[in-house]
Amino acid sequence: MKILVTGAAGFIGANVCARLLNNGDSVVGIDNLNDYYDVTLKEARLKPLLQCDSFHFRTIDISDSSAVAKLFEEQQFDRVIHLAAQAGVRYSLSNPLSYAQSNLLGHLNILEGCRHTKVKHLVYASSSSVYGLNDKTPFSTSDSVDHPVSLYAATKKSNELMSHSYSHLYGIPTTGLRFFTVYGPWGRPDMALFKFTKNILAGEPIDIYNNGEMQRDFTYIDDIVEGIIRIADVVPQGNDEWRVETGSPATSSAPYRVYNLGNGNPVKLMDYITSLEKALGIEAIKNFMPMQPGDVYKTYADTQDLFTATGYKPVVSVDEGVKAFVDWYLSYYQH
Structure with missing residues (x-):
């Protein structure tokens, strides 16, 4: 198939492109290569993909309406895996317009x-951040997600609503995936694991928010990619029997679905840091700080729907995943 991957130079996007190419698909990747973080890291992710004859890359910003329309008209894609977005909860507090x-x-x-x-x-990227003020765990796609606590989360919830309207109006099958704290080799420098590793190696303290009283459903990159690839083959169908009053908000009378894509096993932040210290062989200097605006205390994915649809559950433990990241980091930055 011919597949468009947006955000192809991103952490998840580059890994998805590699997997699709390995499966024999033809991939067109787009990215605006912005400087939200180190552009050379994005270019390094792209480098092996560009060696493949079935991969074609374009520098396009998805907010450029005419460029995106022209690309679709020229290429006639079978499927689209839409991963491009302005990421980051904290950055959305200071740069809200870039999220719009x-x-x-x-x-x-x-x-x-x-x-x-x-x-x-x-298939498009949503986020576990849409659960916002929800206290009930594990987070289920049948839960209400009407109370986001960051603009980033609000835009991701908006993506789900926009997708539903297009599924309803035009019959476009859409699937939203709520990712839970993705980590692993080639990860984003603004993510905790990257920043922690950099500081520990430099002998500098790491900032630990809410005094370490946080839990995250850390999900390894290979598990995320496997979930995306599998769900792309599960094209949603409309259900004429579905009703707003009785049906789950994760499905519809339209060809629309939303799934959680997470490990389903929340880990205490301090245990995550212990795994990192073990992999590095260095104890971190810890700087305990208060909760940050827009953060949530705990994320925990109910992944039963995804398992029912694809037969897949994430398999990589935090110890394994953190060690794989550290091995990559030490190699890439030649420590």
Whole structure:
């Protein structure tokens, strides 16, 4: 198949491209290569992909409506895996307009492209952050997600709503995946694992928010990629029997679905740090700090729906995943 991957130079995007190419698909990757973090890391992720004849890369910003429309018209994709977005909860507090551009206008442009070229399935990145003020765990896609605590989360919830409207109006099959704290080799420098590793190696303290009283459903990159690839083959169907009053918000009378994609096993932040200290062989200097605006205390995915749909459950433990990241980091940065 011919598949568009947006955010192809990103952490998840580059790994998805590699997997699709390995499966024999033809992949067009787009990315705007912005400087939200180190562009050379993005280029390094792209380098092995560019060696493959079945991979074609374009530098396109998804908020550029005419460029996105032209790409869809020229290429006629079978499927779209839409991973491009302005990421980060804390950055959304200081740079809100960039989230409107990428996550709202950008998502709309992708939906329009799918609509006009009759794409057979759109799979897009949502986020566990949509659960916001929810206290009930594990987080289930049948839960209400109407109380986000960051603009980033609000844009991801908006993506789900926008997708539903296009599924309803135009019959476009759409699947949203709520990712839970993705980590692993080639990860983003703004993520905790990257920052912790960098500081520990430099002998500098690491900032630990809410005095370490946090839990995250850390999900290894290979498990995320496996979930994306499998769900791309599960094209949602509309259900005429579905009703708002009695049905789950994760499905619809339209060809629309939302799934959690997480490990399903929350880990205490301090245990995560212990795994990192063990992998590095260095004890961290810890700087305990208060809770940050926009953060949540605990994330925990109910992944039963995904397992029912794909037969897959994440398998990589935090100890394994953190060690794999450290091995990559030491090699890449030549420590």
